Amino acid sequence: MINEVTWIVVLTTIGLCCSAYGNGGNDVANSYATSVGSRALKLWQVGVLATVTEFVGAVAFGSRVTGTIKSGIIDLDRFRSQPAMMVLAMGCAEFGGAAWLLTATRVGFAVSTTQTAIGALIGAGLASHADIKWGWAKGSVSQIAASWGIAPCAAAAVSAAIFATMKYLVLERKDSFPRAIRAIPFYFAFTATVLALFFTMELPISPGIRGEGALHPGVVVGIALGVFAAIFALSSFFFVPYVKLRFVRLDPRARIYHVVLGPLLNRDDPPLFWPGDENVAAAVRDYYADAGHGNASTTPESLEKGAGDGSQAGGANKHVEPEERWLEPCKHLRLTDRTRLFGMVKYYLLRGVMRDCVTHDTSGEMARVHACARRYDNRVEHLWTYAQVISAMMMSIAHGSNDVSNALGPWVGAYNTWLTGEVTDEATIPIWIVVVAGLLLGVGFWFSGYRIVRTMANDVTRMTPARGYAIEMGAAITVLAASALGLPISTTQCLTGGLMGVALMNLDHGAVRWSKLVRIFGGRRKLSICMA
Structure with a gap:
């Protein structure tokens, strides 16, 4: 133990707590922003879910071993003869990353925590005259910088393609709701398959598909096909009858928990347990409510037509x-x-x-942008809320498992060096700091996440469940493809790119708030090197 630098380790721990808080207010908010913007979830519901999913991801699925220097971008030989300098450098990197995360969150810049940690390490490496991996090699600064442009573009293309299938096969058809009922089991199965592959390939505790002990490609294909077939069958037999009872037959007694009755719901008088109030008319949320009417719901008459005009909903109150x-x-x-x-x-x-993260803009600019976006049947949009919420939760768990251990790298480097007196390439992460970081992720979102949610939710374009679903799936698929190729990539960058791709699918330049989009990407380009 290097006693003379104990105070640096204490300060570094404080910096890590600030970094985890900023991570929650920024990166975690990205995972759930589209769900809030589409009105699939309320902000307080996301606050509860984020606290649980991030903690589970970090503690239950997170890696227990991390590289003391993320991606090996800095040569540790510079510090082996002077371990105290290693502690100081990692402490500076931790504080630099925390300062940038908190600043970016405060001004509404959506940034990547992993890339922030890397930028801070580069700054610390430059200050300590350590060799930095600049050349084009795996994990090098050049590859990471290239991913800033490649990742958003790839995610934009994938998200746009997914939304295009939904748009032209379902949303813009005259019989969009019957088509949606037939298509939703496929999209549920597709969602589950992507998430199963995401967990198989991305979770630190999984064997993955690369390196020693990797899964055979046949096993991966088998997992994908098995999950797809199982979820497709379950959705067809259980979820579709519930949808028909609730939104076609307009039975006000039906509740989501009645989905377990499956085919029994097709009866003229289904055996509903704990039925809802039959005197309350069936209604579905208006996902196209005008500014200041975020809590609107459609009436039975508009539900029959699948109207998306918030003016038809009575009793909506300003937030x-x-x-x-x-x-x-x-x-x-x-x-x-x-x-x-x-x-x-x-x-x-x-x-x-x-x-209010949905209709908070009072300048009228957001309303003008939203007016240019196409409106679709609210019942169709509602079907995608379930898939969107599940995908957001899974992305959050994956974020907690991956990005937390990555962001802990500088702290682990300082702590392990202080504890052992030696500089090592890898170190075990103490479980207590993982628990603390996991809790602070939820705390950070609870108090500061709304700023990023506002930016990513509705500020760029109109967000609805179908659009939000396409964004999240496009991001997940892009991350999977990058993982298979061994390329460094950020979930945050992919979500931002997916947002851009779906916004452009409105095929109307007026449906995109270009100033906000430039601000988001401008924020991403500002490295935390200057902070370190």
């Missing part, structure tokens, strides 16, 4: 911001008044997950 809900009513009271204190506590604890 109440946290300041209006908890601070304004009590501002005339004394600061020590119990009611005012309780309101302030609720405000500071819940303000991050009670924000």
Whole structure:
């Protein structure tokens, strides 16, 4: 143990906590932004889900061994004779990455945590005169820089292709809802297959398809076909009867948990347990509600037509911001008044997950952009909410398993060097710091994630469940392809590229908010080298 640098390790740990918090407010928000923007989930629901999925990904599925230098971009020989310098360099890298993550989150830049850690390491390497891998080789700075352009473009193409199949085969057809009922089992099966392959190839605890102990290609194909067939059959026998009962026969008693009854729902009087109130008309959320009417639902008449006009929905209320809900009513009271204190506590604890991230723009520009996007049957859009939420959860678990261990690299480098007095290429990650980082991911999203959700949700183009689904699937497929080729790539970059691809599929330049898109990509290009 190198006692003279203990204080640096303590400060580095504080920097890691800040980095994990910023990671939650930025990278985690990217995973769920489309689900919030499409109204598939509310922000507070995402706050709860993100806390659980990121923690599970980090603790249950995350790697227990990480390289002390991500991708080997810095030559450790520079530090072997001076381990204390290694601790200092990694501490600087951790603080540099944390500073950039917190700054980017504050101003609404969607950035990659892994690339931030790499940029901070490059800065620390330059300052310590360590050799940096600049040439074109696996894990080199050149390859990583190239991925900044390749990854978004590839994801944009894949997401656009997925949305094109949905658009021309289902969404823009006159009989779009019957077509959607027939097609949704296929898309559910496709989603499950992609996610199964994602876990097989990407999770640190899985054998993968490359290197020693890798799965045989035949096994991977078998997994894909087996998952596809199983989910297709289950969706056809259980989910489709529920959809017909709820949205074709308009039975207000039907609830999502009745899906377990499967074919029994086809009866004239299905044996529903815990049925809903039959006096309440069946309704589906209006995913095209106008600004200020984010909680609208269609009436039975508009549901029959599949209308997507928020003006047809009655009783929609403007979203109440946290300041209006908890601070304004009590501002005339004394600061020590119990009611005012309780309101302030609720405000500071819940303000991050009670924000309006869908219709928050008051300038009218977002409404103009959204008006240029095509509108589709709300019932069809609703069918894709289930697949979109599941895919977002799985992407979040994968993020927790992968990016947390990657971002821990600088801290592990400093901690292991301090503990052993030696500089090593790999080190075991203490479980306690994984637990702390996993919890801070959820905390970061809970308090700061809304800023990135606003940027990625509806600020660029109109977001709906079908569009959000295409974005998430395009990102997942691009990450899978890059993994198979051994290329460094970022999930955040792929999600941003997918957003661009689906936005362009509106085939109307007015349906894209170009200034926001430039800002997102501009934020991604700003490396954390300057912070380190």
